Amino acid sequence: MKVYLDNGATTKTAPEVVEAMMLYFTEQYGNASSLHTFGREAKDALDTARATIAKKLNATPEEIIFTSGGTESDNLAIKGIAYAHKDKGNHIITSKIEHPAVLSTCATLEKEGFKVTYLDVDKEGLIKPEQVKKAITDKTILVTIMHANNEIGTIEPIKEIGEICKIHKIFFHTDAVQSFTKVPLDVKMISVDLISLSGHKIHGPKGVGVLYVKKGTKLKKMSDGGGHEFRLRAGTENISGIVGFAKATEFVSEKDVRDVQKLRDKLMDGLLKIPHTQLNGSRKQRLSNNVNISFNYIEGESLLMSLDDRGIAVSTGSACSSHSLQPSHVLMALGLKPEIAHGSIRFTLSKYTTEDEIDFTIKTVKEVVEKLRQFSPLGR
Amino acid sequence: MYTEQVMQHFRNPKFLRKMNNPDAMGKVGNPTCGDIMHVFIKVGKNKQGKEIIEDISVQTFGCVAAVSSSDVLCELALGKTLEEAEKINRDDIIKELGDLPPVKKHCSVLAQEGLAKAIKEYREKKK
Numbered sequence: 001m002k003v004y005l006d007n008g009a010t011t012k013t014a015p016e017v018v019e020a021m022m023l024y025f026t027e028q029y030g031n032a033s034s035l036h037t038f039g040r041e042a043k044d045a046l047d048t049a050r051a052t053i054a055k056k057l058n059a060t061p062e063e064i065i066f067t068s069g070g071t072e073s074d075n076l077a078i079k080g081i082a083y084a085h086k087d088k089g090n091h092i093i094t095s096k097i098e099h100p101a102v103l104s105t106c107a108t109l110e111k112e113g114f115k116v117t118y119l120d121v122d123k124e125g126l127i128k129p130e131q132v133k134k135a136i137t138d139k140t141i142l143v144t145i146m147h148a149n150n151e152i153g154t155i156e157p158i159k160e161i162g163e164i165c166k167i168h169k170i171f172f173h174t175d176a177v178q179s180f181t182k183v184p185l186d187v188k189m190i191s192v193d194l195i196s197l198s199g200h201k202i203h204g205p206k207g208v209g210v211l212y213v214k215k216g217t218k219l220k221k222m223s224d225g226g227g228h229e230f231r232l233r234a235g236t237e238n239i240s241g242i243v244g245f246a247k248a249t250e251f252v253s254e255k256d257v258r259d260v261q262k263l264r265d266k267l268m269d270g271l272l273k274i275p276h277t278q279l280n281g282s283r284k285q286r287l288s289n290n291v292n293i294s295f296n297y298i299e300g301e302s303l304l305m306s307l308d309d310r311g312i313a314v315s316t317g318s319a320c321s322s323h324s325l326q327p328s329h330v331l332m333a334l335g336l337k338p339e340i341a342h343g344s345i346r347f348t349l350s351k352y353t354t355e356d357e358i359d360f361t362i363k364t365v366k367e368v369v370e371k372l373r374q375f376s377p378l379g380r
Numbered sequence: 381m382y383t384e385q386v387m388q389h390f391r392n393p394k395f396l397r398k399m400n401n402p403d404a405m406g407k408v409g410n411p412t413c414g415d416i417m418h419v420f421i422k423v424g425k426n427k428q429g430k431e432i433i434e435d436i437s438v439q440t441f442g443c444v445a446a447v448s449s450s451d452v453l454c455e456l457a458l459g460k461t462l463e464e465a466e467k468i469n470r471d472d473i474i475k476e477l478g479d480l481p482p483v484k485k486h487c488s489v490l491a492q493e494g495l496a497k498a499i500k501e502y503r504e505k506k507k
Binding site for chain 2: 297298299301302305309318327337338339342374375376377378
């Protein structure tokens, strides 16, 4: 049996999505900037896709900027605000558990003279809105806090954080790459200026993302070129990718989310029955498809590779699997001991995950953990 | 990323177990870096009366490279005189494994250090 439980890394592109994209490779391959029929067909496809994604956020099409993915969206949002508003201040507030796309961007800005506050999280990975409030100074121009964490699935209180930012007239950006289509996100309900989204996390294609930019928000563009994407992102539009992304947003229903959550709970409860395990992240404020568990006395990469041998694909926050040899910054921010962080495994489900796969995974993980614990000098 | 030899040792290690009543034991590594090894040895004598590694085993908390390095170390050390066993170095271990990814080469050093520590402890006990 082959079981893919690494949907937090990327997802299977839905066959319906691939089908929708094909036309724009082989027949309607025009450049959306061209005036002829081919070009107009491409432009129509672009406009329709923009409207579809706008609708999903309850935004207007003019607020949707297509990019190459989540990382570019984060860069454009954070640097775009920082550079455009540096006359107003040089202070940015973020958290210690952001995605590297946000943390690295902030680090670059620090080198350029910006000041960044990295908020702590509690042991479930939650940021308290009051922390944001306290960190605000008269130099603060931007708050960037993720909607849901990619490793532990914790959903942050972005509504409350957005309110605080609104009162203080500070831009608020959220990286919603992991939460999009899983947790409702309505820009009329939540006060947010910028949202990063990615296609390939939701059964869309790789290489396409979105930055939602609230009407009237001034951003500095990152690349020079033509006037594409409302002069914010130059370069010929990736029409097939954009069409695929839009198709994917229509693809996961509320029922799918609930069904995935049921399987998630089954997996979580099944794995936590293994002795000396612990759930990382919050049980309540958690993405519908994320399970992150530390298996004490064993190391994550060994567990990952043993599961891979048995057909199950997962990921780990262990240092040994990273090039830096540092354990996951997210797990360390939760206050986990390094050896517990090293033994963490992330299982991320999708609408394609079946109950049989979950049963097989629970059974296999039990066997493998038992085997690897026999090798280990720790515990007992 | 890993060679077939690495994966073979990882999948079916021959020396990954706890030893009862070892003559000496070498503990190396720390939980922060994610690798801990306990190397156990029993020392006997060969026909020439020289002290040899009569039995060896290891318990490893660590990645695939750490597990397979420690297994290979035991394989190389078994039956060798203490002096010969001390000379096993990381290159010998890496050679047996085909290769290790650059960031994982330190795992082979750890196994060697564990054995060196066990031999040292044995000699000190004997004094």
